[in-house]
Each structure stands twice: as C-alpha cells, then as structure tokens.
Amino acid sequence: MDDEYAKLIRRIYPPRVVIDNKSCEDATVIQVGSVNKHGILLEVVQVLIDMNLTITKANISSDGGWFMDVFNVIDCDGKKIKEKEVIEYIKRRLESNASFSPSFRESVGFMPSNEYTSIELSGTDRPGLLSELCAVLADLHCNVVNAEIWTHNARAAAVVHVTDDTTGHAIKDPNRLATIRDLLCNVLRADGDVNTAKMTLSPPGVTNRERRLHQIMFADRDYERVGKEEIGRMHDKSTRPFVTVMDCYERDYTIVTMRSKDRPKLLFDIVCTLTDMQYVVFHGMVNTGRKEAYQEFYIRHVDGLPIGSEAERERITQCLEAAIERRASEGLELELCAEDRVGLLSDITRVFRENGLCIKRAEISTKDGKAKDTFFVSDVTGSPVDLKIIDSIRRQIGPSVLQVKHNSLLSPKQPQGTTFGFLFANFFRTRNLQNF
Secondary structure (H helix, E strand, O other): OHHHHHHHHHHHOOOEEEEHHHHHHOOOOEEEEEOOOHHHHHHHHHHHOOOOOOOEEEEOOOOEEEEEEEEEEEEEOOOOOOHHHHHHHHHHHOHHHHHHOOOOOOOOOOOOOOEEEEEEEEEEEEHHHHHHHHHHHOOOOOOEEEEEEEOOOOOOOEEEEEEEEOOOOOOOOOOHHHHHHHHHHHHHHOOOOOOOOEEEEEEEOOOOOHHHHHHHHHHOOOOOOHHHHHHHHOHHHOOOOOEEEEEOOOOEEEEEEEEEEEEOOOHHHHHOOOOOOOOEEEEEEEEOOEEEEEEEEEEOOOOOOOOOOHHHHHHHHHHHHHHHHOOOOOEEEEEEEEEOOOOOHHHHHHHHHOOOOEEEEEEEEOOOOOOOEEEEEEEEEOOOOHHHHHHHHHHHHHOEEEEEEEEEEEOOOOOOOOOOOOOOOOHHHHHOOOHH
C-alpha cells in the first residue's frame, strides 16, 4: 500500500527540471525538484554521471517531503552543455519517473540477459591476480567484453561481463557455469584466502556496476585498515582524504565533512556509500577547486536519528575514506587500444605480470570489434613504475597499441581540518526548519 501511495504522489507531483546556461559563467546549472524519497539523491547524481558530466558544485536540500537540488555541471571537455539535443535528453532522463532506478532495497535483484554473463569476484589482492583470472577465463573459452576491477586495502573486487567465445552470447549451461565458478574460486583462494574469497555468477540487472563494486568491497570490509597496508599508508598521509563527523545539536543532525583530491565521480562514490549505509542527506553542499574538493552533508539515519555512538562515528569515517580511495587513480595510467580478440586481456595482463607491474585498477570495454582498456599500475611494492619497463612493454605489444595517459605520482598537499560546519553554521542560526 505504501508503494502504491508513493507512486500516486509521484504521478501527481512529477519531477521538475530547469537547465540554465545564463546564471553561471563557466558551468551549466541544473535544478531538480521532486517528491522526496530515500535514495533519490543518488538516482539524480547517477543520471548526471551516466551522461559523463562532471559536478563542480552542488547545493542539496531535502527536508520534509520535497527534494530540491542544484548542480553546476560541465562536460568531459570542461565546458558548458550547449547542444539543445543533449539538454533535452538530460531533462527527459531526470523528469521521467522511469529514469529513476529502484531504491536500494529493490535493486539487489538482477534481471536476466542473453547478451552476457555477469561475474562478481572478491578476495585478497596480490600481484598477478588479474592475469591469473583472465588466463582461466580464456582457457574456459570465455571472452571478456566489459569489466571493472578495483583494489583497496589489500582487497580486490571485480565485475566482469563475459560471453561464450563461439556463440558471442551469455553462458547458460549449468555445468559449465559450475566449472567457471570452481576454477575462479581456486585462483582467489591461492593466497590462502579460503574464508573471504567469493565468486558469484549472476545475470546483469538494474544496479549500476560501480555501485555494485562499492557494495562488494563494503561487504568485504575493505574499510578496515590492518597489517602492511596500514603501515604503508602511514608513510604517506598526504594522499589520504580528511573526513570529520560532528554533532549538530541545534537541529539534531550529524555533520559529515570531507576534503580530498578532486576527481570525476567523487560525489557519486560518497552518496552511494551514504545511501547503502542507510543514511539520508537532508542538506549539503559540494565545492570543487582546481585540485581539491570539499563536501559537507547534514545527515540522519533512515530511522530519523543522528549518529549516536563513537563506534558508529568511527565506522562511517572509515567507510567514507574507503569510498573516496577506491577509485583514486594512483600510479601510472596506461590505455590500450587494439582489435578485440579472445584471450587479448589474458595476454596483456600476462605481459604486465612478467614485467613486474601490479594492476591497481582497470576498466575494460569492447565495442564494434575494438578493445579499449585502461590500467592503473605500480610496481609490485606499490612504488612508481620505471618508464624503461613501459618502453620495453610497448615494444613487445606495439607502441601504437599501448599509450601512457597520465602519471599521478605527485602527492597533493594534505587537506586541512575545518571548523564546525563553517559553510552552513550561519545558515542554521538564522533559519529554522519550517523555512526549508
């Protein structure tokens, strides 16, 4: 009954979107107003991210029954959105009820597909792990068509889409799927990771792939800093995000502030984690500079209560730090462009492994017979890669096939702490909740 009533309210008060190119000199301003519900902020941000837009500023307000957010966005070239067709498409996506994906509780299931089989993996990270997994898939006549791999705090997670290399479609034979499961699990357990190594075969669904990676790593408790990984990070705290969690007794909120190096999809990663941890953002702001991003959110748990214990405060701090760090582009960025073929990814990752490269993150994609893959690599100790090794690899596989895109070896200045809610403090002193 509650779901039917919510649908009725959304039909009566559909989302309203205004896209403005006049009020801001260097960005397109998108205003979104809608009936409020848990997860709607993530849904809107995901639509913008799916359009390859970068959010440079945002003001968020969802107190009461109405959601009203303002986003300053730019395209992938750092410019305003000026094409009328693109503007109309964004507006339709945001205004259409169908554009909003189901809530978190509804989206954990998957819809069947005949295009490919989706494989989810998690386990202990180690040098050469991706190469071993790709070799197993190639031996099993599985062609990797898309994949994304993250590593963080000595843990690894991947969502891999594969097809049968003969039919080009999803693999459906139960016996073959069982064999794939067993052999991939054997690779994940090779490092003695018997209890936490996981491999799931499931058809793809409405859940965003990057959100699934956050969920997989969160379930794997990658936010806990232990052992050698923690010792290594203690030597370079300048790369760490600065997260604070404070009480706002005046309005019964918890205030979360974050300073970190700016990068694409940062807001999505933060809001994704807060939503999946069952927190609601009532007010917030995002401001990005040339290199640094600042975010400030006023939150409560879905039960309406602010954070009430030191243990919960510590947990959300760790989880937000992990959300920021998982996609951080550490190391040397390599881009591979080549004719796609079965076993290509296995061959490339084997060459990386044989030359002492460790893959920290990877994005694999194929389209129209072409493979375009991005790898972020370091050496096996986590140190910068000797460019002579890259030159040697390029000679092996072809200089035009592998290009160096970026080398993120310079550490940003350590983020500085802030005073209590400095951007919203006066705002809350002069206004009451009835004015929102």
